Amino acid sequence: MDAATAHTPAPVLELAGIHKQFAGIPVLRDVQLRLYPGEIHALMGQNGAGKSTLIKVLTGVIKPSGGQMQLGGEPVWPDSPLAAQRLGISTVYQEVNLCPNLSVAENIFAGRYPRCGIAQGFRIDWAQMHQRSRELVERIGLSIDVTRLLSDYPVAVQQLVAIARALSIEARVLILDEPTSSLDDDEVQKLFEVLRRLRGEGLSIVFVTHFLNQVYAVSDRITVLRNGSWVGEWPVKDLGPQALIAAMLGRDLAAQAAQTSPPPPANASDTALLQTEGLGQTGQLQPLDLQIRAGEVVGLAGLLGAGRTELARLLFGLEQPDRGMLRIDGKAVSFSNPMDAIRQGLALCPEERKTDGIVAELSVRENIALALQARMGVGKFLSRAEQTAIADRYVQLLGIKTASVDTPIGLLSGGNQQKAILARWMAIEPRLLILDEPTRGIDVAAKQEIMEQILRLAQAGMAVLFISSEMSEVVRVSHRIVVLRDRRKVGELPAGSTEDAVYELIAAEQHA
Structure with a gap:
């Protein structure tokens, strides 16, 4: 029996009718969340769905414009993160928010060091702090020296130390915001073992992630937000991957109409302009094979967090791979910086136009x-x-x-x-143009013009790698579609494929 079916009738935490506005613009609308003792509850939604804002409400970072919050059946409204911690609500964020120059024990009890009595001048009781720290790390399955600097340990261990710190305040609710983003597969599995152990002890866990396989590996129930609104709540067994994606996107995937194909490549070569062989980077992208020919548009499809931007940065020399090979015209190359890529005929329009694209003052x-x-x-x-x-x-x-x-x-x-x-x-x-979300945040007319320009460039012989969260755009312009999920390639689809076919491949169960 899973935790979702074994919970007691009363939730440990309940949010109802949560509203939040910024400058009169609603960012949360009638959001609800129920968290029961001893469960792992996945909070899902696309970028901008409202997950981060809801977590800030939960942890007292921001005050909601309306709604109710109950903890253990009692009305509460934490007005600061410290107040939330005192209530037993603790958060571990994507970026480990600890001090690498302090010891493990000092990080666990930072701001709450145990003290000796009056006779000792209220000095820090190091023996007690070290002993309590050992008990906490052992509770989550770690065997480490708590007197060593936190920086001596890898990110995966630091993430678990952050969880130990959360447990040190006797947390009733643990919120994990993208805790696996910097971990490899083995480290993720170790983290999940810890979460299952804590769930068995009765701790309630909110788990935020973009990785679908992780949702089904460890969660008991799922709440979905979309555009700041509550969509629904389901036991994991009642909401399959395809239905989850449909809930996140607000579309009935089974009803997607067939899309028109782009015109066939006019000058496509049989030889790959760019080819990768097992190209990857630990913690960022699993080894991946890719071919792009002159005169074709290759679409890169996947949900947020699938590894699309990570691949673009590797290809353009913004990041360096630690495995695999990159070839241009069949010749192995290595880009130590973007200028190396530009010299080989590559160009990149980055995802973040405001920060990485334009120089606003020029x-x-x-x-x-x-x-x-x-x-x-x-x-x-x-x-x-x-x-x-x-x-x-x-x-x-x-x-x-x-x-x-x-x-x-x-x-x-x-x-x-x-x-x-x-x-x-x-x-x-350029010979190859990498476009990372080129139509994000622009009006419909401008989108149309850019899409048409992409096809014109391909017809003139340029190779294009097209990355977009708008699946309708991907299927419209792509001669081939490479599909990513959870930072790995899961397949390719030909021109003329439907949105439905792409989503089915994203949602497909992984096979051993």
């Missing part, structure tokens, strides 16, 4: 000329007239709406900023 002209100027190297400069000629050309070609090429790019709309970033890379005439 003009449209200067932003478009950036990559070409960088490729020319130190001591060689594009004249203002040359920059203006290049910018004018692409403003006209892509329909960038700006009063002048000398307008600061930060004043443009999101769609026009995205077009300017695309222009930047088109100006260096």
Whole structure:
């Protein structure tokens, strides 16, 4: 019998009708959550669904605009993280929020060091702190020296130390926010063993993750949020992977209509322009094989956290793989930085346009000329007239709406900023263009124009790796679709595949 069927009638924690607004804009609408003693409860939803905001409400970081919260049947409203901890609500975040320069024991009891009596001047009772720390780490299955610096241990152990700290305050509710994002498979399994042990002791755990297989490996029940609203609550056995994805996205996958195919590649080569053989990075991407040919658009599909951006960063030299091989035109290459990738004819439009794409204070002209100027190297400069000629050309070609090429790019709309970033890379005439979420946050008309431009580039012979959370966009422009799940490749689909087919592959059970 699982924890979901064995729970007592009364939840240990219950949220009802939770509302939250920022500057009059609702970010949580009538959200509810029930957490029972001795269960692991998965909180699921796409990026922007409201999970982080709800956790901030739970932990007293922000005050809700309305709703009720009960802990052990009693109304409570923690007004700070410290107040939440005193109530027995503790959180372990994705990034370990501990002090690497302190010992394990000091981290576990930071701010709450046990003290000796008056005769000893209220000094820290090191013996007691070390003994209690040993008991806590043993409780979660760790055999480590608690007197050593936290930095002496790997991230997986530090994550467990953070859990030991949460237990040291006699937590009734433990919230784990993406705790496995930096762990490899073996470390994840060790963490799950700890969670199952704590569940058996009666601890209630909220588990936030983007990894579907982990939800079904360790959770008892699932609550889904979408666009700040509560969608539903299910026992894990009653909500399969495909139904979970449908709940997160708000779509009936079985009813997806067939999508039209992109035009066939006009100049596709039989030889791969770019090829990876078991390319991967520990903790970020499982070994992956990929081929991209000139003149074709390869779509990269997967839910948030599937490893799409991680692959893009490896291909462009922003991160270095620790396994596998990358080939350009059949020749093994290694990129130590993006300039190496640019010299081989690669370009990347990054996911975060505001922080990694545009330089807001510079003009449209200067932003478009950036990559070409960088490729020319130190001591060689594009004249203002040359920059203006290049910018004018692409403003006209892509329909960038700006009063002048000398307008600061930060004043443009999101769609026009995205077009300017695309222009930047088109100006260096790359052989392979990697587009990471090129249509995010822009209006429908701008999306349409960018999609059409992608197909035109492919028809002209450019290879394109297209990454998007909008599955309709992926199936529309892709000649092949590479599907990722949980940071590994799970299959490929041909042109003309439906959204339904992609989601089915994402949701498919893994086989040994």
